Amino acid sequence: MRLIALAPLAYAVSQAGGFGWLAAGTDVADLKKELQKVADQVAQNPVPGSSSDFLPIGVGFINWGVELETALEALREHIPAAVWFFAPRKNEDLVEWTRNIREVSKGKTKIWIQIGTVVDAIEVARSCHPDVLVVQGADAGGHGLAHGAGIVSLLPEVADSLRGMGMGSIPLVAAGGIVEGRGAAACLALGGSGVVMGTRFLASKEANIAKGYQVDVLRTTDGGRSTVRTSVYDTLRGTVWPRQYGGRGIINQSYLDAQNGMIIDENKRLYEEALQKGDHGWGESGRITAYAGCGVGLVKEVKYAKEIIDEVRQDISEVFWKLSHASSKL
Numbered sequence: 001m002r003l004i005a006l007a008p009l010a011y012a013v014s015q016a017g018g019f020g021w022l023a024a025g026t027d028v029a030d031l032k033k034e035l036q037k038v039a040d041q042v043a044q045n046p047v048p049g050s051s052s053d054f055l056p057i058g059v060g061f062i063n064w065g066v067e068l069e070t071a072l073e074a075l076r077e078h079i080p081a082a083v084w085f086f087a088p089r090k091n092e093d094l095v096e097w098t099r100n101i102r103e104v105s106k107g108k109t110k111i112w113i114q115i116g117t118v119v120d121a122i123e124v125a126r127s128c129h130p131d132v133l134v135v136q137g138a139d140a141g142g143h144g145l146a147h148g149a150g151i152v153s154l155l156p157e158v159a160d161s162l163r164g165m166g167m168g169s170i171p172l173v174a175a176g177g178i179v180e181g182r183g184a185a186a187c188l189a190l191g192g193s194g195v196v197m198g199t200r201f202l203a204s205k206e207a208n209i210a211k212g213y214q215v216d217v218l219r220t221t222d223g224g225r226s227t228v229r230t231s232v233y234d235t236l237r238g239t240v241w242p243r244q245y246g247g248r249g250i251i252n253q254s255y256l257d258a259q260n261g262m263i264i265d266e267n268k269r270l271y272e273e274a275l276q277k278g279d280h281g282w283g284e285s286g287r288i289t290a291y292a293g294c295g296v297g298l299v300k301e302v303k304y305a306k307e308i309i310d311e312v313r314q315d316i317s318e319v320f321w322k323l324s325h326a327s328s329k330l
Helices: 007-015 031-044 068-075 093-104 118-128 151-164 181-189 211-219 232-237 253-259 264-275 294-298 305-324
Strands: 020-025 055-062 080-086 110-115 132-136 142-145 172-175 194-196 227-230 245-250
Touching: 007 020, 007 031, 007 055, 007 305, 020 031, 031 055, 031 068, 068 093, 080 093, 080 132, 093 110, 093 118, 110 118, 118 132, 118 151, 132 151, 151 172, 151 181, 181 194, 181 305, 232 245, 232 253, 232 264, 253 264
Parallel strands: 020 055, 055 080, 080 110, 110 132, 132 172, 172 194
Antiparallel strands: 142 245, 227 245
16 A cells, blocks of 8 residues: 555545554655645544544554654654554564654554564564554465465464463454455454455545556456466566565566566566556556455445445444354354
8 A cells, every 4th residue: 555545545544433544665755745634634624532642543664665764754743643564674673663663752653563474473572562463464465475374364373372472462453355344354253453454445535546556456356366476566666675575466467478488678668668558557458566455356346435444344243243143043
């Protein structure tokens, strides 16, 4: 959701009763401007139940690509309610990030740390004492570990491991492949305190997304077959992620040509040409990257953020109601 989840979407999600995020990623050049936009919106129409001590949204960083001091400078004027750390070059880097964020915010900003393995969960829980751990399963769209488990097995094992070490009080938020109420309910049943959704909000009216990208998301079905986690898309875009990560996106002609042996220089040339086509550069026969998770096939319609949140909450309630009454039908 880097540079897609900006002020309008972050604010809309929080205003609707969720918790919205500014996805700064590795690019904090406009972060001050986006935070000011949120501050202006909050001044005009406050988020119910929010504190005036901080903005009622979070800011997400891709740690390997951001200088700590640059990030701190962007946050000093408008303190967010939370920050989300993901993808450090090494987990030890997060200790300094955590300490500095807590100092700058005087302890007001909560620390969320994304992990994708049990080992990482234990390590960052011990070293950083995060306020929340985001447990990302392999179905997630965009970047995540190149190799990992699905959320159904990962979340309970993380929960059990932390509990066994006396750290079971850390809330776990599930991520990866969750786009509607049934998936959200499943993650709550697995022990999650909440869920994070990215791919579903690609099809929100507030998302800062190209029309071609959004159409690609809506037309895609069977996400387990139509998406792939690969380094091909990063190579074409000139993005150098640490080797343990890969990006899940919708399979397109760029990926198919790479698999069939096209030399990278030719693939890059065609990718650059596709960028000049605007919205026509996306699609099954297109070449522009459309990051999305395995749940993409369940995304059928563009809606306002509030509609999405209300729908998911209603569906969760219906799932648990059906489960509570299931025994009467056996």
